[in-house]
Amino acid sequence: MSKHQVKNPAVIPAFTASESLAADLQRALVDITALSLVGKQVHWNLVGPNFRDLHLNLDEVVDIAREGSDELAERMRAINAFPDGRPGTVASQTTVPEAPEGAVITADAVDYIVSAINAVVTTLRDIHDAVDEADPSSSGILEDYTQRLEQQSWFLSAQNYSAN
Numbered sequence: 247m248s249k250h251q252v253k254n255p256a257v258i259p260a261f262t263a264s265e266s267l268a269a270d271l272q273r274a275l276v277d278i279t280a281l282s283l284v285g286k287q288v289h290w291n292l293v294g295p296n297f298r299d300l301h302l303n304l305d306e307v308v309d310i311a312r313e314g315s316d317e318l319a320e321r322m323r324a325i326n327a328f329p330d331g332r333p334g335t336v337a338s339q340t341t342v343p344e345a346p347e348g349a350v351i352t353a354d355a356v357d358y359i360v361s362a363i364n365a366v367v368t369t370l371r372d373i374h375d376a377v378d379e380a381d382p383s384s385s386g387i388l389e390d391y392t393q394r395l396e397q398q399s400w401f402l403s404a405q406n407y408s409a410n
Contacts (some may be wrong), residue, residue, distance in 0.1 A: 247399035249267060250295060251359070261325050261326075261381070262325060262326040262327075263322070263325040263327040263381065264380060265328060266376065266380070267325070267327070267376075267377060267380040267381055267384070267408050268322065268327035268328075269321050270372040270373040270376055270377050270380075271318055271321065271327060271329075271373075271377065271384060272322070272327075272329065272330060272339075273339070273364060273373055274318055274329060274366075274369055274370055274373060275318045275319055275322070275392075276330075276335065276336050276339045276340050277317055277340050277341055277342055277366045277369045277370075278311050278314040278332075278366055279331050279336050279340075280336050280340035280362075280363045280366075281307070281308075281311040281314045281338075281342055281362055281363065281366050281395075282311035282315060283336070283345075284310050284344075284358075284362050285304050285307045285308040285311060285359060285362070286304075286305055286308050286347070286357075286358055287399050288345055288350055288355050288358060289301060289304040289308065290291075291346075291348060291349050292304070292349075292350055292352060292355050293349045293350065293351055293352070294350050294351040294352040294353070295352055295353075297352060300352050300355060300356065300402075300405070301402065303365050303398075303402060304355075304359065306398065307395075307398050307402075310391070310395060310398065311395075312364075312393050313320045314387075314391040314394075315331065317391075318387060318388055319331060319353070321383075321384055321387055325384070326382065330358065334382050336400060337360075340365075341365045341368070341369055342362045342366060342368075343358070343361055343362060343365060343410040345358065345362075346358060352405075353405075353406055354358045355386065356378055356403065356405050357400050359401045360402050360404055363366060363395050363396075363398055363399045363402070365398060366391075366395055367392055367396055367399065368390060368397050370391060370392045370395075371392060372389045373388065373391070374388050374389070381384065381386065383391075
């Protein structure tokens with residue numbers, strides 16, 4: 247028996263994720279986990295105009311990402327898939343761009359975090375239809391976090407717009 251097999255078949259979930267469903271949810275998990283990490287990295291190293299508002303807004307993004315990673319991982323376990331949020335896995339598989347090192351001026355931080363959020367949203371949208379076909383319950387999670395993250399992207403990006 248492999249280490250991932252359940253000894254008592256009575257405790258196997260009624261629905262078990264296919265390999266492709268598990269892989270799609272893993273992609274989402276990796277990216278949303280990476281967003282929580284880079285969001286904190288920028289939060290800690292932020293400097294410049296509008297510091298406080300942006301500092302607090304970054305915490306909102308991190309909170310959403312942490313909730314999302316937990317919800318995705320727990321959904322994976324509920325459908326007998328095994329989430330992998332180890333640092334090496336996240337670092338090697340994410341589509342989220344690498345966070346800047348050191349101090350980050352607020353305007354650059356906005357541009358960076360919006361690009362990071364948009365990378366996650368792109369992944370969520372890319373996998374949505376396949377996940378919805380395989381498991382509509384899981385696709386609802388993707389829809390929720392897509393909406394929440396797109397709203398944050400809008401809130402943040404508006405700070406760097408000009409009214410021309």
